[in-house]
Amino acid sequence: MLDHLPILQVIVPLLAAPACLLLNKPRISWLFACFAAVISLLISAALLNQVQHSGVISYMLGGWEAPWGIEYRIDLLSAYVLLIVSAIGTIVLLAANTGIRNEIDEDKQSLFYVLYLLCMAGLLGIVATGDIFNVFVFLEISSLATYALVAFGRDRRALLTAYQYLIVGTIGATFLLMGIGLLYSLTGTLNMQDIANRLPLVSETSTAYTAFVFMIVGVALKLALFPLHLWLPNTYTYAPSIVTAFLAATATKVAIYLLIRLHFSIFGDDFGGGVIQTVFIALGLLSVFVASTVAIKQPNIKRLFAYSSVAQIGYMIIGIGIGTSLGLQGTLLHLFNHALMKGALFLALAAVVYRIGSTDRACFNGLAKHMPWTMAAVVIAGLSLIGVPLTVGFISKWYLVLASLQSGLWPVALLIVIGSLLAVYYVWTLVESAYFGKADPSLNSASSPPIKEAPLGLLIPLWILVLANVYFGIDTRLPLEASAQAANMLMGAGQ
Template sequence: MLSHLPILQVIVPLLAAPACLLLDRARAAWLFACMASLISVVISGLLVFQVHQFGVLSYSLGGWDAPWGIEYRIDVLSAYVLLIVSGIGALMMLAADTAIRLEIPSERQPLFYVLYLLCLAGLLGIVATGDIFNVFVFLEISSLATYALIAQGRDRRALWAAYQYLIVGTIGATFILIGIGFLYSLTGTLNMQDLANRLPALESSATAFTAFAFLMVGVCLKLALFPLHLWLPNAYAYAPSIVTAFLAATATKVAVYLLIRFHFSVFGVGFAASVLPLHSIFLVLGLVGVFVASLVAIQQPNVKRLFAYSSVAQIGYMIIGIGVGTVTGLQATLLHLFNHALMKGALFLALAAVVFRFGSADIRHFAGLGQRMPWTMAIIVIGGLSLIGVPGTVGFISKWYLVLAAFERDWWPLIIAVLLGSLLAVIYIWRLIEVAYFREGEGEVCGEAPLSLLIPTAILALANIYFGIDTRLPIYLSDSAAQMLFGGGL
């Protein structure tokens, strides 16, 4: 059974998704989806252990060995991201039964769980596969499910947000498919390990550079890198709250994983250096994204949109780490994949609790929230402190490594820019704290959200503190992955 873990990681949620349709009652579908999600977490944990013990795991489908057949390939980077995605996916599923109770009619809830598991399976498949065309297939599975999940929102603007994301996502997927087509026409292979072996001999080919450009632009559209981020704020603001929390904590992380995989593993670190200052472009776009998105976030009256723009800024930090072009810079990016999933998962789940009580996440509902929903607001404060990068939280670890990477290159302006970006985060987090603790709320005093929603939210909040103090797991995995990528491993 252990030898089949790479394929089971994807098969379990993929087969569980249509099975949810066979269950008549929403609660039965939720319990079944919870079971599938928890099994996925166990599998990802076992994969991390196996990669640590035995190195890279290769699984050939249908008895056809790579590169002729489809291969699932699990190295330390993919095991790390699988753990993030499955762990967040399971926690969100535990909270989903309560979170969607008032946002999605009961007769449509089994369909919601089908779409959720399809999205989860697609994201896990992107990370697990070693075949570049299968990356596209799983990307489409997760994307189509995501469009439908966003459209489930109560606000009619959710349909427009889903349509907007559909258009942008289709453009991004088309760019990726064109890039894959160019690579196949040039090399005759779709296996990523085989591509990595063949491309160095073809690095002067215009076709290879064209494929690289299409893949980079397509992936950057998917990860909402500034200025290709315009689909993200509406998608996060109008989707059901649990969908927003899940996407914010997983989908963009998988897109960053794809960017790293293509750039470092398939093409190689120095592939485009002779014709394109890629790292400089990443630095500029990352920095501009941090400042512009943070400034826009400060002005948002809707807290879900506020944290949506904050996510664009946080993606900027991840791209800056790649742009630094060192092992420490890449490790900072990989650390932020883990840490940002924890902080945004906690924040958006806490907003789901607010929406459960008030029906929306407008900042006016936060007046007096410190007294009305003290535990929920405490979680928002913890997530906000982590977002700023206060010592003792996971956000500090990410920014500390990013500052270390800039210090290694003697880039003092970048260090100052990172600190200024944190100060902008202080402003929009303080807006929430001021309204919640220093303004009187109107209407009747309400209580906390049900424990079924509050407990998963509290687990993520505590994880923000625990992994901000005991950093061994994320630092070990991110360091191993960064060393592997700069060593040319796959």
């Protein structure tokens, strides 16, 4: 059984999805989906442990040797990201039974779990496969499920948002597929390891550069890199809150993984000289400052944190652009840490939506008196988002600053710090409203039920993520060791 863990990582949620539809009872479907997600989490933990001790795992489907057959290839980078996706997917799913109760009709809740598991299977497949065309296939599986999940939102704008996301996602997938086709015409193979071995012979051709541009643009659309981010704020705002928490903590992280895989493993970190690194740093800094500035004035808190996600993606792109092992480690650390931050923040917003049905800024005035545990979670996750010491956010931003200084890019280091100060402003305005603002009288009128704390079904998963933000900010061994090993491997200093 241990020999088949790479394929089981994808097969378990993929087969569990239609089973949830056959069960057709929301609570039973949720329990079965949680069981499948926990199995996937245990598999990803076992894979990371196996890779750290035994090296890269190569799994040949049907016994066909690569490059003729499809290979699942688990190295340190993919094992690290598999753990992030499966862990966050499982924790958010634990909150789903309560979280979707007021946002999705009961007769559609079983279908929700079907789509959730399909999306999760697609994301895990992107990370596990060693075949670049399979990446496209799994990308489409996760994307199609995501469009449907977004459309579940009761606000009519969710349907329009899902349609717009479908259009943008299709454009991104088309760019990626065209790049894959050009690579295949150059190398005659779809196996990523085989492409990496053959590409240096033709890397200076215009076709190779065209393929690179097509694939990077396609992935940039998927990860919402500025200025290709316009689909993300509406998607996060109008999707059901549980869907937003899942997507914010996993989908963009997998897109970052794919960008790293393309840039470092296939084309090589020296492809295109220093131009590519300069472009990444410039776009990353623009993402940080433009998105953070726009976030400050947002009247809807989900939309505020959606723009914040665009800014945090910018930090990860900066680390890639620095182009050193330390810079890449900073990106991988922030990938892990941002999943914890945004998972916690959006689950907190799911708790607010459960009680008051809105995430408008005005509804947060005085809310800490009625929902103290939820607002305390927002404060701690917000501090992590800023990068306060003893939280995970500090660790990754510290490494990005160190990488910038090590490379002589002190203006970049200074801008990273200034960008964090913008986060201080919009997080503080939210905390100020919740703790010192005057509550809207209509929310506590005699005709409406009093606002109470969120139920344990939401609070327990929320506080698992909140405590993880603090724990991994103090005991950094797991993310630091895994990210350092993965970064060294990608830069050619490891295995």
